[in-house]
Amino acid sequence: MPELLLPLSLPHALAAWNTPGFGEVFKQEAEQLDPSQLPLQQGLSGTSDVADEPFRVMLIGAALDTGTCIRVKAGIFYAGILGGCSCADDPTPLESQPEYCVLWFDIDKTSAATRVSLVADD
Numbered sequence: 001m002p003e004l005l006l007p008l009s010l011p012h013a014l015a016a017w018n019t020p021g022f023g024e025v026f027k028q029e030a031e032q033l034d035p036s037q038l039p040l041q042q043g044l045s046g047t048s049d050v051a052d053e054p055f056r057v058m059l060i061g062a063a064l065d066t067g068t069c070i071r072v073k074a075g076i077f078y079a080g081i082l083g084g085c086s087c088a089d090d091p092t093p094l095e096s097q098p099e100y101c102v103l104w105f106d107i108d109k110t111s112a113a114t115r116v117s118l119v120a121d122d
Helices: 011-016 022-030
Strands: 004-009 056-059 069-081 097-108 113-118
Touching: 011 022, 011 069, 011 097, 022 056, 022 069
Parallel strands: none
Antiparallel strands: 004 113, 056 069, 069 097, 097 113
16 A cells, blocks of 8 residues: 655654653644544545544554654554435435554654555555
8 A cells, every 4th residue: 555645743742752651642642633634544444434533543562763763553443434325315324333444653753744654454
């Protein structure tokens, strides 16, 4: 899956790097991102569209320092919907269903500019 380059930044996570609080700071800052900045649509597995609901972030394992950036692997818990035909008599309910995907967050160690990409199936 190609990398998704987006104009986002995680300066608080960068500032917390190599501290005991890094994981919590990363989680809090990442959860404040606009979901449209993340490749959640590409990560859907059981639904067709991302639901307009908050998402949760879980840091997976350890963050890795690659020299120029901090590479963080994180699980994203979010919701998706299975859209019907949008007809007036369409009985398909638009109830959200749980979705999960794993993302790489590459945080530049100088600017905190962050690239996000979907992790290919392990």
